[in-house]
Amino acid sequence: MSITSEVMSPPQQRRYDGAMERQASVGSLLRDWRQRRRMSQLELAIEAEVSTRHLSFVETGRARPSRSLLLHLGELLELPLRERNRMLLAGGYSPEYPEHRLSEPALANALDAVRRLLDAHDPYPALAVDRHWNLLLANPAAQRLMQGVAPELLHPRPNVLRLTLHPDGLASAIIDLDSWRRHLLARLRRLLAQTDDPELAALHDELSTYPPPSGESPPALDPAQIGPDPLATPHPDIVLPLRLRSPAGELALFATLTVFGTPTDITLSELAIESFFPADPETAERLRQLAR
Incomplete structure (x- = not known):
């Protein structure tokens, strides 16, 4: 499906x-x-x-x-x-902001907008996630990149960070897994420092147990002493690329994150669309090849 x-x-x-x-x-x-x-x-x-x-x-x-x-x-x-x-x-008051499921009629227009954004981005990958990076929607290009991951990672509820770093997920296809892993864990720690979300903390603890490609030990989680992103150092690219092996050849991608402006529903306020773009002309052509 x-x-x-x-x-x-x-x-x-x-x-x-x-x-x-x-x-x-x-x-x-x-x-x-x-x-x-x-x-x-x-x-x-x-x-x-x-x-x-x-x-x-x-x-x-x-x-x-x-x-x-x-x-x-x-x-x-x-x-x-x-x-x-x-x-x-x-404080003893009623809630101010409603929370609807994305599939409920109240959010039908918003869901349609998300679908349109994802579909229009094809043949480049794009996906929608909730506040815990659980996958809500993905366009065909993103689904193609997920082919070959262990089925148990896709059911009952895929988590994008778990899919990316799990040894049976995309980890084996990521060329610079060591750097990308450190980047994602630092990103997750920053989110945890901002939200103090126990589910994000549990996710970080889980991801930190995955064996690093270089055999190094992951840093202990200490939200009070979160430093800069380990990759916040001089880099030859203008943005950190995600480099993947694919049947069409190596893919170099960079990502943008889109959120709803001024949402008044909790579900919409926690939804984000991550869109991946080719970092070079060769990747653009290879993504078109994969879509054929």
Whole structure:
């Protein structure tokens, strides 16, 4: 079955339950996110146009913030919509942002737009992923690159990072696997530092156990001490290319990431389209050959 013929079902997202969420106080959530964004109470209070005293009282539980203040703080801290809902529930308020499945009628127009973008990109690979890099949709070119990977990696729910780095996935086809592996793990650690998402942490731990091609040990996960991307060094290419072996010859690809602008639905806010482009004329021709 073509992956584009049916939206891959993402994992059942945790629905918010007020009693459960209030176990984490709104003050502790606010403090954690403020510190993660490296803002002092004074800096956030100035941005929010409230007194430092009031903000301190909110964080310590001595004052109850209004709904509008929590929404304002969530915007200033650039919280994911999911986390803004969580903060509202912890404060005793109803969620602000809905969460629909991509296959539901409410997101039909958005799904159609995603399909059009993916199909229009063929014969170059493109795919849509959720916040955990689970594969939702892929165009024919991306599916062609997945041919030959172990079937168990495609079911029940493919994860793009797992597909890329697993020894039975695309890893054997990646020419500079060592560099690409370090790049993806550093990218995942940056996301984890921004979101503190336990599923991303579990994914990083899993990917780190895959044997590195050079036999080196992967770096221990320490979100508090995340440094620059290991590949953030002088490089002969303007962007880091993904180099793959294919039946048509070596492919050199670079990627762009597209997200929805100003989404108000959680699912759309967490959806991203990764589009791969040929890094040289030879790759463009080889991708056209593979599509014939």
